[in-house]
Every structure is written in structure tokens, then in C-alpha cells.
Amino acid sequence: MTISKKKKEKNNDKKFHIAEILEVPRDVALGDSIITLTGKREMLIENYKGIVEYDEQFLKVKTKNGLIELEGNHFLITYLTDEEIKITGQIKKIKY
Amino acid sequence: MLLEIWKYLRGYVIINVSGFSPERFINLCANRGIYIWNVKSVNNGFNLYISAKGFKLIRPLVKKTGCKVRITKKIGLPFRFLIFRKRKIFLFGMIICMAIVFLLSLFIWKIDIEGNSMYTDEHLIKFLNTQSHFVGMWKKDVKCSELEKILLKNYGNINWVTCEMTGTKLLIQIEEGRNNIKIEDLSKSCDILSNKKGVIVSIVTRTGSPKVVKGDVVEEGDVLVSGTLEIKELEEIKAIEFTHSDADIYMKTIYPYHDEVNLKYVNKIYTNNKKKDKALKILNFKLNLLKPRIKYSNYDKITTCDEICLFDNFYLPISTHKTSYEEYKLIEETYTNEQATNIINENMTRYLKELEDSKKQIVNNEIEIIESTDKIVADGIIVVIEKIGEKKYFDENERRQGYEEYFREDDSNTP
Numbered sequence: 001m002t003i004s005k006k007k008k009e010k011n012n013d014k015k016f017h018i019a020e021i022l023e024v025p026r027d028v029a030l031g032d033s034i035i036t037l038t039g040k041r042e043m044l045i046e047n048y049k050g051i052v053e054y055d056e057q058f059l060k061v062k063t064k065n066g067l068i069e070l071e072g073n074h075f076l077i078t079y080l081t082d083e084e085i086k087i088t089g090q091i092k093k094i095k096y
Numbered sequence: 097m098l099l100e101i102w103k104y105l106r107g108y109v110i111i112n113v114s115g116f117s118p119e120r121f122i123n124l125c126a127n128r129g130i131y132i133w134n135v136k137s138v139n140n141g142f143n144l145y146i147s148a149k150g151f152k153l154i155r156p157l158v159k160k161t162g163c164k165v166r167i168t169k170k171i172g173l174p175f176r177f178l179i180f181r182k183r184k185i186f187l188f189g190m191i192i193c194m195a196i197v198f199l200l201s202l203f204i205w206k207i208d209i210e211g212n213s214m215y216t217d218e219h220l221i222k223f224l225n226t227q228s229h230f231v232g233m234w235k236k237d238v239k240c241s242e243l244e245k246i247l248l249k250n251y252g253n254i255n256w257v258t259c260e261m262t263g264t265k266l267l268i269q270i271e272e273g274r275n276n277i278k279i280e281d282l283s284k285s286c287d288i289l290s291n292k293k294g295v296i297v298s299i300v301t302r303t304g305s306p307k308v309v310k311g312d313v314v315e316e317g318d319v320l321v322s323g324t325l326e327i328k329e330l331e332e333i334k335a336i337e338f339t340h341s342d343a344d345i346y347m348k349t350i351y352p353y354h355d356e357v358n359l360k361y362v363n364k365i366y367t368n369n370k371k372k373d374k375a376l377k378i379l380n381f382k383l384n385l386l387k388p389r390i391k392y393s394n395y396d397k398i399t400t401c402d403e404i405c406l407f408d409n410f411y412l413p414i415s416t417h418k419t420s421y422e423e424y425k426l427i428e429e430t431y432t433n434e435q436a437t438n439i440i441n442e443n444m445t446r447y448l449k450e451l452e453d454s455k456k457q458i459v460n461n462e463i464e465i466i467e468s469t470d471k472i473v474a475d476g477i478i479v480v481i482e483k484i485g486e487k488k489y490f491d492e493n494e495r496r497q498g499y500e501e502y503f504r505e506d507d508s509n510t511p
Binding site: 006051052053054055056074077078079080081082085087 | 119
């Protein structure tokens with residue numbers, strides 16, 4: 001298990017280098033998610049995989065490279081599509 | 097904004113998802129490309145907005161996630177049409193109504209004539225009918241320029257015509273001219289003759305040789321100014337020239353006047369009995385709404401006709417006619433002598449005023465009013481000074497021939 005993890009990390013580093021040399025955007029190359037925050041009210045997450053938990057005060061979103069947790073009040077999913085999700089509400093904590 | 101309109105056009109539904117794992121349901125929806133928005137967490141589950149199209153696809157997903165879905169509200173244009181499913185006839189009727197109005201707008205439903213005082217509207221409309229332009233004809237059959245030409249040709253007093261077609265109205269505007277000014281040909285020679293009998297008061301000759309002087313008595317047809325100029329040398333005519341005569345001649349003439357008023361006359365008195373009738377006329381069918389039975393022996397029938405028009409120029413072939421029947425009685429009455437005399441005087445004043453208005457100067461009127469048992473008569477003459485003179489063109493060659501003989505004789509006489 002650890003070997004495959006190491007391999008993965010090596011692969012990732014390689015990819016990272018290639019991406020840097022070719023100046024390819026990182027979310028395309030590495031599958032990173034782009035988070036756009038507008039103050040404390042709005043958050044747009046692009047390139048996500050799915051919703052794990054959703055509550056009025058708690059939201060957990062799964063991405064390729066990990067989980068994003070949001071805590072706050074009056075959460076409302078404005079819209080969601082295949083690749084992006086927009087949330088509005090009073091955001092108090094963001095955790096990776 | 098545009099997105100909102102688009103959403104409304106496509107239609108969307110507000111649903112409530114509750115149960116085992118509603119989050120999983122949302123994820124599956126997102127994966128399948130079903131558009132979802134405004135997801136809000138409530139007590140038991142989620143309220144969310146989903147497109148109508150998407151809603152049809154979620155059935156297997158609901159089973160998979162073991163959730164319960166309930167529709168809260170249906171919003172959008174497609175749902176409106178579903179309501180019409182039960183009211184097809186309403187929709188049908190609306191379409192037919194629009195089609196009829198459109199069809200009616202392809203015809204002419206009113207002919208309007210403006211600017212005419214000498215010719216009545218009915219007279220001109222009858223003439224148009226003979227030229228195959230009538231109410232109820234196709235709009236595309238109207239030929240405006242031809243109409244204008246025909247109207248100008250057939251009516252001498254119309255100086256200017258335009259025909260216009262706006263909405264369902266054919267508008268004809270006319271300018272009338274009284275007495276087209278004749279263009280005189282000043283090079284053609286003519287005499288001036290008298291057209292009445294009278295006494296010359298003044299004569300001012302500009303061209304031509306005058307044959308009369310002030311104080312002469314002339315008959316109808318006498319030559320007042322001749323176009324022949326005789327060039328004399330010591331009482332002998334040496335040469336002849338012809339010219340276009342022009343002169344101002346004023347003459348004193350007599351206008352006879354006669355007027356009678358009978359003392360007995362028939363008077364029309366309206367008794368206040370009226371009966372009203374209303375009718376509706378569509379195209380050529382007339383529907384009477386009331387139908388009063390009229391027992392009067394003498395009555396006046398007065399009808400007012402109103403046509404329905406939308407937007408000023410869009411006339412429809414529907415009109416309402418209101419008729420009122422007013423009874424009157426014929427009663428024989430007599431004027432008193434005074435009343436009859438007044439009427440005679442009024443008539444006389446009016447006539448005299450008409451004469452004055454047409455630029456004739458009234459010198460004297462010798463009118464006698466005679467009263468007899470059953471009528472009053474005004475009889476007499478009016479002496480008037482007016483401008484007279486009729487131009488008569490002649491043929492130069494004919495006249496010259498007349499003088500030729502004179503010259504030849506003359507020549508033969510001189511040694």
C-alpha cells in the first residue's frame with residue numbers, strides 16, 4: 001500500500017514538473033479544484049466530485065485531491081452542475 | 097435576466113426530496129447533467145428547483161437512492177398549455193377571432209371624401225361605384241392613380257384630387273375650383289358684343305374701335321367694340337387692321353322681380369310622439385333589435401348610422417343604426433297680412449343682397465306690394481348697373497374679304 005502511494009507521489013511530482021515547464025494551468029494538469037470566494041457570502045467551487053454532507057450549517061464537498069469543509073449559517077446551494085457548485089450563506093470556517 | 101426568461105419558457109418544478117441520502121441524489125443528478133438550483137436544506141430533506149425536462153429523468157435515481165420526492169409547485173409556460181388542454185375551444189376561438197380580424201383588414205370598409213362642397217358625398221361615391229371601387233372591395237384592387245385621372249377628367253370643377261389608402265379606409269381629397277380661368281389668346285382678334293338690353297353708362301376702351309358712346313341704347317347682340325381698325329385718311333379708309341378688343345363697359349339694365357305668398361298654408365307641427373328603433377348591420381345583413389309598429393299616418397324617419405372603427409383608420413363592416421320616428425300633423429293655417437308682408441320683405445331683401453354681392457350696383461327698385469284676398473304679391477323691377485360684354489372671335493380673312501370689295505370699288509372710282 002505504501003509503495004503504491006509513493007509511486008503516486010512520484011508520478012505527481014513528475015506531472016507537476018512537466019506542467020510547470022509547459023506552462024499548462026494546474027487545474028487542467030493536476031485536477032486541482034478552483035475556489036472563488038466573494039467576501040464571506042459566496043463561494044464557487046469548480047472541478048469537484050460530489051457532495052458528502054449538506055446541512056444548513058455544514059457542508060462537505062469532495063474533490064479529486066481531498067475534502068473541503070465549510071461551516072457557517074444559512075447555507076444555500078445556488079446551483080450545481082457536473083463540474084461546479086455555488087454556495088451562498090454566512091461562511092465562518094473553511095477547512096481542508 | 098435572460099436566463100430567468102429561458103427557465104420560464106422551458107418550465108421548472110419545485111420538489112421536496114426526503115429520505116435516506118438526499119445528498120447522493122443531488123450528486124447523481126449533477127452527474128447526469130440534470131440542472132438543479134436553489135437547493136435549500138429543510139427539516140426532513142431538501143427543497144430544490146429542477147428543470148421540467150430533468151424532472152422526467154429522475155425516476156431511476158429516486159429508486160436508487162431510496163428517497164421520496166414530492167412536487168411543491170409547477171412553474172412555467174408548458175404548464176400553462178396543459179391547462180388549455182381542457183379548454184381547447186377557447187384557444188380555437190381565439191385563433192379564429194384573430195384570423196377573422198386579419199382577413200377583414202384586407203378589404204376596404206369605408207370611403208371618405210373630403211373637401212367637396214359642390215358635389216355631395218353620395219354622388220361621388222355612386223360615381224366611384226361605376227368605376228368598380230366600392231365598400232367591401234379587395235385592397236389590392238384599388239388603383240389610386242387611375243381613380244385620380246378619371247375623377248379629374250369627368251368633373252370639370254375639380255382642380256386637384258388625391259386618393260389615399262390607410263387602414264381599411266379609402267380617403268379622397270378634393271380641391272374644387274369655380275370657373276376655371278380661361279386663358280385668353282391675346283393674338284386672336286375679337287369683337288365685344290352686348291349680352292343684354294340696356295343703356296350704356298360708361299365705356300372705357302383699351303383696344304379696338306368703340307361703336308357706342310355713353311347714353312346709347314343697345315339691344316342684345318349689338319356690337320359695342322369692334323375688332324376692326326379702320327385707318328382713315330380724310331374720311332377714306334386706307335387700310336384695315338384687326339385686333340383683340342378689350343374694354344370695360346357698364347350698362348344700366350332692368351331685372352324683373354315677382355314674388356307671391358299665399359295667405360293660406362299648411363304647417364307641419366310635431367306632436368311629441370316618437371318611437372325608436374335600433375338595428376345592427378353586418379356586411380349587408382341588417383338585424384332589427386326592436387320593431388315598433390308605427391300607427392302614425394304622417395311621420396319623419398331620422399336615422400343615424402355609426403360605424404365601428406378601431407384605431408382611427410381601421411373600419412369594420414359593422415354599423416349600428418338608430419332610427420327615430422317622429423309624428424307630425426299637417427294643419428292648415430293662415431298668415432295674417434302682416435306676417436305675409438314680412439315674408440315678402442324678407443325675400444326681397446335677400447334677393448337684393450344677392451345682387452349686390454355679385455358686384456352689381458342697384459340704382460333703384462320699383463317694387464309694389466299688392467294685397468289681395470288670398471295672397472300678397474310683390475311685383476316690379478330692379479334697375480341695376482352692371483359690367484357687361486361678351487367677346488366674340490371672328491375670322492380675319494372673312495372680314496378682309498368684305499373690305500376687299502370696298503377697296504376694289506374705290507380703286508375703280510379713282511381716275
